[in-house]
Amino acid sequence: MRYPILLLLKHHKMTPVAFAIFTEFLILATLGFLLLWSLEILLPTFVSARINLPLYLGGILSLFILHHAISVWLPQKINPLNRPLRWFLIIFLGFLSIILLILSLLKFPSPAIVIILLFCGFLGYLFRRIYSAV
Amino acid sequence: MSFLEPFFPIAKTERRNYLLGRALLYSLCLFVVLSFVSRIIFPTIPFSFNFNAPQSAKNTFLDPRNAGNQAPITNGHILGGQTIVGNFESPLTFSATRISFTLSKNLPGDAQFKASLSRSYRSFFFPIDEIPLASFEHPPLYRDTEGIYYAEIDGTLKRFVSGAAYLSHYPESFAILLPPSIEQSLPISSDWIGFRSGSLISFADSVFLVMSEDEIRPFGNPDILLSMGYRFDDVLPVHEEEIGIYERGRALRYGAPQSDGTLFQDQDSGVYLLVHNQKLRPITSPEYRKFILEQTTPIIASLSSRNTLLSCIPVSVWYRQKTFTCDIPKNALSEEFGNTFQFSLKNNSLDAPADLDIITVSLISDQTKDNFILFANQMYSRLLIRFGQDI
Numbered sequence: 001m002r003y004p005i006l007l008l009l010k011h012h013k014m015t016p017v018a019f020a021i022f023t024e025f026l027i028l029a030t031l032g033f034l035l036l037w038s039l040e041i042l043l044p045t046f047v048s049a050r051i052n053l054p055l056y057l058g059g060i061l062s063l064f065i066l067h068h069a070i071s072v073w074l075p076q077k078i079n080p081l082n083r084p085l086r087w088f089l090i091i092f093l094g095f096l097s098i099i100l101l102i103l104s105l106l107k108f109p110s111p112a113i114v115i116i117l118l119f120c121g122f123l124g125y126l127f128r129r130i131y132s133a134v
Numbered sequence: 135m136s137f138l139e140p141f142f143p144i145a146k147t148e149r150r151n152y153l154l155g156r157a158l159l160y161s162l163c164l165f166v167v168l169s170f171v172s173r174i175i176f177p178t179i180p181f182s183f184n185f186n187a188p189q190s191a192k193n194t195f196l197d198p199r200n201a202g203n204q205a206p207i208t209n210g211h212i213l214g215g216q217t218i219v220g221n222f223e224s225p226l227t228f229s230a231t232r233i234s235f236t237l238s239k240n241l242p243g244d245a246q247f248k249a250s251l252s253r254s255y256r257s258f259f260f261p262i263d264e265i266p267l268a269s270f271e272h273p274p275l276y277r278d279t280e281g282i283y284y285a286e287i288d289g290t291l292k293r294f295v296s297g298a299a300y301l302s303h304y305p306e307s308f309a310i311l312l313p314p315s316i317e318q319s320l321p322i323s324s325d326w327i328g329f330r331s332g333s334l335i336s337f338a339d340s341v342f343l344v345m346s347e348d349e350i351r352p353f354g355n356p357d358i359l360l361s362m363g364y365r366f367d368d369v370l371p372v373h374e375e376e377i378g379i380y381e382r383g384r385a386l387r388y389g390a391p392q393s394d395g396t397l398f399q400d401q402d403s404g405v406y407l408l409v410h411n412q413k414l415r416p417i418t419s420p421e422y423r424k425f426i427l428e429q430t431t432p433i434i435a436s437l438s439s440r441n442t443l444l445s446c447i448p449v450s451v452w453y454r455q456k457t458f459t460c461d462i463p464k465n466a467l468s469e470e471f472g473n474t475f476q477f478s479l480k481n482n483s484l485d486a487p488a489d490l491d492i493i494t495v496s497l498i499s500d501q502t503k504d505n506f507i508l509f510a511n512q513m514y515s516r517l518l519i520r521f522g523q524d525i
Contacts, residue, residue: 013145013147013148014148014151016142016143016144016145016148017144017148017151017152017155018155019142020141020142020144020152021152021155021156021159023141023142024141024156024159025159028159028163032163032167042517042520043513043516043517043520044520046516050173050174076142076143077142077143078141078142079141079142079143103521106521
């Protein structure tokens with residue numbers, strides 16, 4: 001191995017602990033972004049006047065890439081989510097999405113709402129197809 | 135897994151470290167969230183002016199100028215012994231003020247400055263006019279048989295845009311019936327006379343302040359009208375043709391000066407003062423005082439409160455010689471008489487002119503119930519503006 005320090009890190013007993021906490025931090029940061037973004041939709045400029053949201057998103061994406069790289073380098077068995085928690089997350093995120101969608105569409109004329117919803121549905125279908133293909 | 139279990143299998147020997155790290159992570163998150171929420175509800179509000187970009191919309195420290203002759207200072211150059219003043223406005227209550235400024239180059243020797251802060255209404259900071267308003271002067275005024283009012287000005291007959299506009303300037307008794315000889319001999323001007331400067335008029339959903347004979351400016355939001363000391367009871371609804379004679383200026387923001395014609399009353403002496411050409415003109419004419427008080431409610435202010443100054447001596451910070459700061463720890467300025475602050479910075483180094491790069495005055499909010507209620511009201515107003523009748 002060209003970099004013995006990396007090898008040392010890989011097999012260090014604290015590495016899985018640090019990686020688990022890093023993962024948890026990433027999830028909290030993503031939930032925080034979701035919350036701030038929801039607030040921004042509700043009250044435009046309320047968050048963006050104080051926090052640079054694109055920079056925040058860029059930071060999270062960079063951390064996700066780093067997380068992915070580490071997870072490839074450090075194969076870890078992931079404990080699957082238990083069923084109640086999975087359903088709680090699905091219901092919570094689905095409910096949040098529906099609320100945000102309703103609030104975003106509130107002032108649009110009815111034909112525009114239909115077009116936007118159809119377009120959202122089409123995008124969702126497209127993503128599903130791409131995801132399935134991968 | 136659940137939230138009580140790790141995302142990855144952790145060896146039993148490392149479980150304790152994992153739980154410790156997790157507790158640390160959640161404590162940190164809680165601290166960040168709480169401090170963020172606290173800073174939003176009880177903000178430290180900076181008001182700054184960048185002399186390298188004097189036209190920037192980001193400059194919230196308004197109208198930096200020479201205290202002596204009121205000439206604008208946009209290059210940041212302060213001569214020795216000169217004082218620069220500027221204004222900013224915030225309706226919140228504050229516990230402390232932090233002043234900081236950066237010079238574009240080091241000053242030779244020991245630089246000496248004195249920073250001072252006072253609070254009142256923006257136009258109430260104007261100097262007192264030595265010439266009082268001692269009589270109710272007016273041009274010859276007429277009313278024709280159709281009820282149209284005229285003023286004879288510069289050899290022409292100028293029409294008032296409406297009876298209400300006339301009555302905002304003069305009482306009914308001043309106008310005499312238009313004699314046919316005057317009507318035939320004097321040309322009628324194409325210019326109209328609108329409402330008295332300082333009047334509040336409303337049309338559709340907007341309230342406007344009459345700034346001059348030909349300009350009105352809308353209030354940015356209802357809180358700005360109240361913060362400037364005006365009252366909604368004094369707003370006069372007008373018709374389209376009455377408002378059509380004016381040009382609409384940009385919206386009034388926090389810190390905007392009250393227009394000419396605005397009436398103040400000094401609470402200490404009871405004297406009425408009228409804003410006129412950037413001066414406060416005492417009204418000594420009983421006739422005019424009686425008339426103006428029928429038209430508008432005076433804004434109660436206080437000359438002694440206006441003249442109260444809180445000061446500190448800025449010193450350069452240890453890491454940068456060109457940056458000066460000082461704190462005014464306790465805000466002893468009265469909150470009753472206006473929300474506009476006037477900041478002044480005097481260059482006490484008589485033979486060393488200073489060049490300012492940027493100046494910032496930060497108001498540190500009190501963690502009080504009043505400020506919390508104000509924040510909640512602002513949020514509610516924003517929600518109403520955003521969603522209107524949908525919520």
